[in-house]
Amino acid sequence: MTITVQAKKQVTGLSIWGIDRTMCTEDVMFATVQVEPADHDCTQWQYYSTDTSVFDVLRGEVFEDDMGRLVLPVESYAAGTANLVVRALDGSGTECVHTITVQDAPTDLTIYTIQELPEGSNSSGFFAFNPPDALFDVCEVIVADTSVANVTYDSTNGDFVWYAKNTGTTTLTVFAYCGNAMVRGSCTITVRDRVQVESIRIQGVAHQLYVGETAKMYYTVLPEGHDCTSFSISSDKPSVADFDRENAYMDATRGHVIPVEAFAAGTTRLNVMAGDGSGVRGTFMLQVLAAPESISVTVPSEIVVGQSVGGSFKILPEGVTYDDCQVSSTSSMLDVQYTNDGSGEFTCIAKVPGTAMLEVLVRYGNLSLRKTVRITVVEPVYVTSCEIVGLKPVMNVGEVLGFYLACEPEDHDNDHWSYSCSNTNVANFSLRDAYWDDSIGGQRVPVTAYAQGVSEITVKAMDGSGTSATWRIVVLDPGKVKKFTLPDNLRTIDAEAFMNVPMEYLVVNNGCATIGERAFANCGGLLIAEIPASVTSIASSAFEGCSNLTIVAPTGSAGHRYAVSQRIPWLESIP
Structure with a gap:
């Protein structure tokens, strides 16, 4: 009989199955030891817990299953972590370490x-x-x-x-x-039992919105303890206005909040329907108004310091409504006065040189539209000289002439003049009857001669320059003027010869050579004195006290020189 002795098959690998890595306290789980190779020759094992206060192996209840595998009952005691160690005692030194965490079971x-x-x-x-x-x-x-x-x-x-x-x-x-x-x-x-909706009230939205405006609508449902969980919302004309469903939310105070967007002018009905079968619906009529689209501003782009200039604006399209409008300046260089009376008119007052922005702001609903215009404030160009043109120094009663002002420089900024007349009973101007003259490209102011006498018209620039012009007018009544003509053979007019004699128009004869001291003194009514070239000597006091006198004499003559020296108005001839 032959006996064969084979080498012992040692364990090469160990693993533990059937037990989770976590356990509850006071629980029993079974660990199955899987051995490789399956036909090993190990018959003795060592198994233990590294912390028996957490869990331990119930050694008296260890058994082999029907496949010959070692099964270890493990009982947990307290929360914690420990290792289950299984070692083959066949000299191979093979072992398996399995960590188990024990957690408290629910109480x-x-x-x-x-x-x-x-x-x-x-x-x-x-x-x-x-x-x-x-x-x-x-x-x-x-x-x-x-x-x-x-x-x-x-x-x-x-x-x-x-x-x-x-x-x-x-x-x-x-x-x-x-x-x-x-x-x-x-x-x-x-x-x-279900509590159905009895009423729905839509709130928060004004009955009028402007195109492009968004408002938050919310609705309240009664009774408060209703059981409806779904509501449908709709607009009869969503092209006019509709709900922004994506941005709906719940508010702790107001409840269901849904934005409403206005798209086009018109009227629509907003609806909230309860989804509980009650048929209850809340409705809200909403009118959408056309919104302002643009602002047209009319105002000079350049204004002179000290000037007050009117401006205006229009909100387009015409006829569109809005809530409020403001006109203001962004700079202290420019003051703006606006009364918001619906006319669209405002006044700009230039303060100091520089650049300012004029702003027209229109508010409608929760929207606004603005237009800004740049205005330059410049230093004024003052009037340096002015002349009254178009009048005659001598006018007849009933005659009407129109005058205008010739100013330097032509591009001056004065836009306001002061007009005055020294004797309105003799001659006066009429600003109300001023008229346009194409030949001068401007206005003429008419002057009417009313009665015989002297009147002075003065025009003054109100730009602070102090520049003015004065025109002296002698008014004659051809049918009534008293002419005093000296005889042809008179050669010398003696001192005080005609002093205090009432006269209005003096004609010195051609051939007269000398006019003596105070010859015509205090002839207060004397308006015109015609002095021929034959006069070669005139005493300085010859016409003393003749405050309304105008001398008519040839250029360069003694009469001309006398008028200049005595500052008496002079004419070479009567026009």
């Missing part, structure tokens, strides 16, 4: 859900353990009376949903199992 649980629902509705819920991180093996969620409600449970996340079927009250219970331990929590749930 109680709390259910969180809405405990009262109307028929046909549902509510989600969840439950929480104490301690919060407690482990469990399996949970059950049940309803005591399934004719009142039923429940579904999602074991993956621990959430449940209970469904209200018929009015009544029942109990919802959660069972949680962990090893040999079990905890339970329960709550009472009630199914009641």
Whole structure:
């Protein structure tokens, strides 16, 4: 008989199956030892816990399964972490280390859900353990009376949903199992009759909006305890205005808030319908107004310091309505006066040189439109000289002439003149009757001669330059003027010869050579004195006291020189 002795097959690998790496306290789980190779010859094993206060192997209950594998019952005691070590005692030194964490088992649980629902509705819920991180093996969620409600449970996340079927009250219970331990929590749930919506009121939106405007609408529903969970919103004419459904939200105070957008001028009805079958609907009539599109501003781009210039604006399209309008300046260089009377007119007052921005701001609804215009404020160009043109020095009663001003420089900025007349009974101007003259490209002011005498018209620039012009007019009444003509043979007019003699028009004869001292003194009514070239000597006091006198004499003559020296108005001839 032959006997064969084979070499002992040692263990080359060990692994532990059938036990999680976490356990609940006071639980028993079974660890199956998987050995390689399967036909090993090891018959002795060492197994132990590195911390027996956490868990340990129940050595008296170790057994082999029907496949010959070693099965180790492991019992947990307290929360903590320890290693389960299994070693083959065949001299190979092969071992397996399996870490196991023991956590507390739940001691109680709390259910969180809405405990009262109307028929046909549902509510989600969840439950929480104490301690919060407690482990469990399996949970059950049940309803005591399934004719009142039923429940579904999602074991993956621990959430449940209970469904209200018929009015009544029942109990919802959660069972949680962990090893040999079990905890339970329960709550009472009630199914009641549904409370339908009785009224819906839309608020928050003005009855008028402008195109492009957005307003927040909210609606309140009565009674407050209604069970409606869905509402439909609509606009009869969404092209005019409609709800911005994407930006709807819930407000803690006002409830359902939905923006409303205005698109085109017109009228539409906004609707909110309850989705509970009650048929209740809230409505709101909304008018959308055409909005201002642009602003047209008319105002000079350049204004002189000290000037007040009128301007105006139009809001387009014409006839469009708006809430408010303001006209202002962004700089102290320019003051703006505007009364918002609907005329669109305003006044700009230039203060100091520089550049300012004029702004017209139109508000409508919660929108606004603005237009800015650049205005340059410049130093004024003053009038340096002016002359009255178009009048005659001598006019007849009833004669009318028009005058204009010739000023230097021509591009001066003075736009206001002061007009005065020394004797309006003799001759006067009429600004009201001023007229346009194409030949001069400007206005002429008419002057009318009313009565015999002397009148002076003065025009003064009001630009602060002090520049003025004066025109002296002698008015004669051809049918009534008293001419005093000296005889042809008179050669010398003696001193005081005609002093205090009433006369209006003096004609010195051709051939007269000398006019003596005070020869015509105090002839206050004397208007014209014609002095021929034959006169070669005139005493300085010859016409003393003749305040209205104008001398008519040839250029360069003694009469001419006398008029200049005595500052008496002079004419070479009467026009």
